[in-house]
Amino acid sequence: MLNIPSQAFPAPSSQQRVASGGRSKVPLKQGRSLMDWIRLTKSGKDLTGLKGRLIEVTEEELKKHNTKDDCWICIRGFVYNVSPYMEYHPGGEDELMKAAGSDGTDLFDQVHRWVNYESMLKECLVGRMAVKPAVPKDYHEEKKVLNGMLPKSQVPDALAKEGPVSPSYDWFQTDSLVTIVIYTKQKDVNLDSVIVDHQYDSFRAETIIKDYSYLIHIELSHAIQEDFSVRVVANVGKIEIVLKKKENTSWECLGHPLENHNSLIPKKDTGLYYRKCQLISKEDATHDTKLFCLMLPPSTHLQVPIGQHVYLKLTITGDFVSISNPEGNFKIAQFQELEDLFLLAAGTGFTPMVKILNYALTNISSLRKVKLMFFNKTEDDIIWRSQLEKLAFKDKRFDVEFVLSQPTSEWNGKKGCISPGLLSEFLKRSLDNSKVLICICGPAAFTEQGMRMLHDLNFSKDEIHAFTAS
Ligand code: HEM
Structure with missing residues (x-):
């Protein structure tokens, strides 16, 4: 059975996309969709050229398979012949070739750790890397x-x-x-x-x-x-x-x-x-x-x-x-002695904020203020609006502001996208030197712009946590 990530996953606004920076998918040729790939892998065709045999691959051997027509990549110790997948790769052939004949684990993880390559490339498995004895000389196992x-x-x-x-x-x-x-x-x-x-x-x-x-x-x-x-x-x-x-x-x-x-x-x-x-x-x-x-x-x-x-x-x-x-890579130690917590979320970037909000309001005794600025397109897109409003009503340390980029004429809240103006008004410390943490999560462009603006507003690296997939 194949476990296949949908082509639309993660959703464009998901935090998993945040680390992707300027990556982009390439248009695939006709007949090269994910469904076509699944069909090919199920066709019984020998996709490795090894007639179902698995071999032990040395580094020297791996290096030899570095062309589009003969391209092997090692991921987490397993070697795959990705030549048949070349034209089906949504990131394009050139991207896949960056790892040709080598260990592509880090590169793969940087771009899309969530992609289920084990299942997608099951029929392309050539074998395992031969293990090199990596143990220092003075080490002896008890x-x-x-x-x-x-x-x-x-x-x-x-x-x-x-x-x-x-x-x-x-x-x-x-x-x-x-x-x-x-x-x-x-x-x-x-x-x-x-x-x-x-x-x-x-x-x-x-x-x-x-x-x-x-x-x-x-x-x-x-x-x-x-x-x-x-x-x-x-x-x-x-x-x-x-x-x-x-x-x-x-x-x-x-x-x-x-x-x-x-x-x-x-x-x-x-x-x-x-x-x-x-x-x-x-x-x-x-x-x-x-x-x-x-x-x-x-x-x-x-x-x-x-x-x-x-x-x-x-x-x-x-x-x-x-x-x-x-x-x-979020560390709970970032909450130590915290006085002001600011949360900037866009769309489903709200997800990590739920647990943070809950934890902060119940466990951080030094906390004076928690503010959430939640960016969405329309009122209908706001996740858990009434719960957030109730929480703000109940707990006077907490405040929420909704900002809409495509509001109807009835909306009398904040409008627009993330901007230095909105941020400088929102990010007011409760005391001149209070300890602050700003958490930011949303689509890549939102997080990147937000980070730049926060640096321009003189917040230090330690005062900002950006949720990214890496
Ligand atoms: C190791 C070298 C690789 C590099 C540098 C690379 C790079 C990329 C890039 C740049 C994209 C477009 C990202 C985007 O969605 O915006 C992409 C998408 C994708 N790649 Fe790779 N890739 C590599 C290996 C692989 C392998 C081995 C597989 C195995 C099946 C794979 C499967 C996919 C899939 C399914 C997508 C679409 C993901 C999505 O919809 O989010 N890639 N890749």
Whole structure:
């Protein structure tokens, strides 16, 4: 089954577009649409020229395939022959050729991390990159760890020096429970920091520590029940995952290590992990915006931290939606001692503001003022208008202003687009030297213009957070 992102995704006003800058799609030749590509991939044609074989590709070999007619690209360790896809690529052949014969992961992620290349290029898979031993000479793996079965962290010393200290883990059991303990060796961990999934034969617990990801990835030796609990002892940086045994037998070992088990990897080098969610409800937020409510499987522990987002994968013929691990670079520390919070949103750029608003008004005791300036075309486009007005009525720290670019003659609120005039009037500090944060989210052009205007108004980099897809 193919998981295909719709050609219109993300919507033109989505924050995922924000990082794209001046990118543009190219007109595709007739017969080169996404549907045509799907048809070709299902036709049974040999798209790699390898008659279904998968090979191990060395760097030297990869480099040789660097022409339009013979173009291989490596993404996250897998090599694809993209020559057949060349004319179907919405970004054009020249863009795709930028990664010809090389590792295109970074480039791909910079442009469109959400694109489901694994599924789209399934028939173009040539094989895996041959692994080069990248371990420094003075590194030698210790064979045994607590409970005697799992290799110690595979973090080379060199990486450990640059990034955080590698976490470690242990496990213990009672008759009915198995507890996995992760010692993060960091103080600022909380329930957002760990994402746990138990799917098929794989048990996966990913702990996010700064820009790194520490993974426990095991095929458990015995069956467990669907649900489990996760606890965090924040002051000692300990995370406990308590699993319920299906049968009250004693486990001799936790299980077999799977890929990247017990390793600390920079987050940017890990792929997005998805789990299938059930669609619980779908409501109209406005005439062209819908609110989807999804339910995580009981065998998943995942919380989206404030200011972060997830990617969705829809299966055209299926009745579920897959959601990814959270991504984003908003840091809750930006709220520390905050006195004035200004939110600038355009269209669906309102999305991250909802959680920020909620968190700020309930948790930041130093906060004096929160103001949202919400840009839309018409009154009908304003998402959750009455809720925002009610909130402003209830909480005197909060104010909202709607600005319309195509208002009717009855509209007596603010009109126009983002401008230095509107901003300088809106962004008044409550005190001369109050600590401010300005969050901005909307289509790329809106965010870019807004950022320029904010710099011209002398707000510093630390006072501005722009939501972008990168
Ligand atoms: C690694 C080199 C690549 C570069 C530099 C690149 C660049 C681009 C650019 C500039 C666009 C137009 C962006 C826009 O929507 O405004 C685009 C769109 C797209 N590319 Fe790529 N691309 C690359 C690889 C790939 C690969 C391997 C796939 C695999 C299937 C792919 C699939 C797509 C799709 C589906 C779109 C349309 C996305 C949308 O509608 O938002 N690209 N690409």
